[in-house]
Amino acid sequence: MKKYSLLLFFILICSTGIAQSRKSVSILGDSYSTYEHYLYPDTNAVWYFQKVRANNNVSSVTQTWWHKFIKENGYHLCINNSFSGSTICHTGYRKEDYSNRSFITRMNNLGCPDIIFIFGATNDSWAEVPIGEYQYQNWSKKDLYSFRPAMAYMLEYMQNRYPNVEIYFLLNCDLKIEINESVKTICAHYNIPCIELKDIDKQGGHPSIKGMEQINEQLKAFITQQKSMK
Template identity: 45%
Template sequence: MKHKCFVLLASFLFACLGSVFAQQKISILGDSYSTFHGYVQPAGNLCWYGVPGEKKENDVTKVEQTWWYCLADSVSYVLERNNAYSGSTICNTGYEKADYSDRSFITRMTDLGKPDIILVFGGTNDSWAGVPIGDFKYADWTEGELYDFRPAFCYLMDYLVTHYPDARIYNITNTELSEEVTSSMAEVCRHYGVTNIVLRDVDKQWGHPSVKGMASICSQVREALSAQ
């Protein structure tokens, strides 16, 4: 009888430990900061890091140095999908007012697999490109409004919380963005109850995180994830 009780107790403890240490699946919706050649899905997405034959003034040369690889390489997380696209904007407006609807975040948000955690890391190109800001709008978006940052970001957050109801969603706000983009993301995240990770002290080379900057991003994101 004692042996049977011990077996049942041991089984229960192993089950508990298994649930504690079960790897959670993370999907990333990002821009150049989250790219590395050969490690994005779909494979045709443009990359900034690790492109063969391209030399950049940045010391990140290995995928293991990227913030997301560092994060996913921990005990708790496994990468489900890295849908990052270099130069992409959240809204459908790109640089020089070009139509970026083929690569925007709101176009790619449907292709994230089945994650437990979604990390959205964008807004940098919207800020750099000076896209139209527009107005906050939380429903009934028109096609034209999705070429403006605020309604597009609202649309993005609304889609994620609706279509990935079991996932924990985090937005990552880069340093050195325009005040309008930074404050708008904070406001929309509050509206949807999405955790907004506001980065600080990210070292950059040629406008992109260096090895030191990548480590800082990884550390800050991991801290935010472990807090919940």
């Protein structure tokens, strides 16, 4: 009996070690990364619901880009803090104050992950928020209502808040040129990899099942290439 108890103890230790060795992933995103009942906090606005939308064929959380990526790579989800319609800066649609939902408001609530994916700037582009100037220090609250200062503030904060965490920025296709250029310039300044998505299939302006798979495949290809260069 003692021998079997000892064997069970070692099995539990080994299984715990395997679980702990799995990398965890957190997501800071907008509608493209939402799914009903899979967000933290659960009060965040959702675009993808368990009931299929009339204008989009995504019908299961397993079809989302992030769920596919995490499952296929043996990772586990830490926190998905995505909020439908949210902008990176504090300015939203119709020039409304979005400081209660912006990326820079939610960026400190991502748990303790090994990897963070920031998937944003889509609503900043669609809402035509103020672009602002490139600014890498001494931000005032007013500065954070413009895209470039807010983007830089977010990346600097996150690098300090989550040291030794892999941070990637996913850049949607079909955005305004000045948004694309700003994201790539600011990511380069902070040495944060920017994954430029190409030709993503969309329904209702959002990734379809095919589009979700394309995001997953492009993300995997980018990370594989990054690892091969190290």
